[in-house]
């Protein structure tokens with residue numbers, strides 16, 4: 001797991017041994033604005049699935065500090081009722097400012113939990129930027145958690161949270177304003193769907209335990225429907241395609257900027273001799289240089 | 299290979315009070331560039347070790363004010379070793395008499411930090427100690 005968390009190249013090798021055992025676990029992404037109650041809800045959901053005898057895994061992502069590079073990983077403190085349950089494995093990780101690498105590490109960690117025998121793997125990310133939302137969507141199903149303190153629904157739309165979900169949970173239903181958020185959201189989704197089916201919107205309160213049996217039943221139903229209709233397979237294959245593309249991107253980037261390709265050198269030399277060179281022209285030169293180098297070496 | 303950030307579990311076992319101290323320590327280590335899993339209050343030694351195992355941390359830092367430090371540190375150390383985590387540094391702070399700290403040090407517990415020490419000293423100690431263990435190949 002630590003190899004996966006670090007995107008260590010040795011993980012690729014280890015992954016070959018996991019491969020035959022993958023695909024059993026259903027993966028659910030949980031995203032939403034900071035403090036919406038994602039971790040608290042995850043704990044409540046897990047307790048219910050545990051009672052149904054499921055083996056569970058969680059990957060919980062919190063942001064790295066852009067200043068120190070450190071991180072405070074505080075999701076599992078909200079899941080402390082599961083601390084000693086051997087049927088639940090919780091792993092926290094930091095975003096580490098990884099461009100695209102976050103998705104890689106979380107996919108890999110989810111694979112390890114899948115191979116380890118989990119029936120369900122939950123992936124909690126903070127829904128602030130596109131890459132975090134993408135991570136939550138690289139799953140079989142995505143839950144977006146909103147709350148009455150999270151600003152208006154416009155803000156959630158701006159963050160891209162309104163296209164991401166298969167289910168909306170409006171948490172903190174014990175506080176005023178939750179019902180209004182849920183109603184506004186339902187209106188907006190109805191308008192977008194234009195008569196077609198749209199994702200359900202449920203009210204919940206993690207602190208009171210309200211609405212959670214229904215949330216679990218709805219998630220189980222959505223997963224079963226998605227499997228029966230073939231949508232699960234289609235989504236997995238789209239996810240696999242994106243994942244391979246990301247791995248190829250990363251590989252090519254590493255190769256292009258490695259010392260052997262000479263691009264890094266050429267870039268610095270060109271800029272030093274002609275600081276006013278057009279960035280576009282130089283980029284094209286470098287791409288041609290890379291292409292020529294590849295032809296030579298093949 | 300770039301070296302991975304140091305991963306630390308900060309928890310407060312035992313039955314006493316509030317976790318302000320543990321939170322301050324967690325934030326300080328984060329500011330020192332470490333990835334800190336915050337484990338929270340009232341954890342049993344078993345729960346602390348289970349978290350350390352699942353999170354694959356380099357360091358477990360315990361904040362103990364209750365006077366139960368002798369049993370708690372020794373118990374966590376014993377369970378860590380039993381779980382194959384002998385290379386994990388166990389450190390922490392609280393109100394711990396020097397004689398007790400010395401005795402714990404003889405039982406595989408790292409340096410313990412009392413009220414007089416700064417958070418910078420704690421971070422520097424963790425960096426040096428984990429660096430040493432990584433260099434010796436005890437940890438990767």
Ligand SMILES: Nc1nc2c(ncn2[C@@H]2O[C@H](COP(=O)(O)OP(=O)(O)OP(=O)(O)O)[C@@H](O)[C@H]2O)c(=O)[nH]1
Nearest residue numbers: 033034035036037038039040078126172205206207
């Ligand atoms: N009133 C109320 N408070 C809640 C509810 N659920 C969670 N909270 C509180 O909201 C705060 C944030 O809860 P978390 O579960 O940590 O939220 P989160 O979305 O995981 O937060 P991040 O991971 O930091 O983005 C905590 O103080 C919780 O106690 C709820 O249903 N009602």
Ligand SMILES: [Mg+2]
Nearest residue numbers: 038039074075
């Ligand atoms: Mg959280």
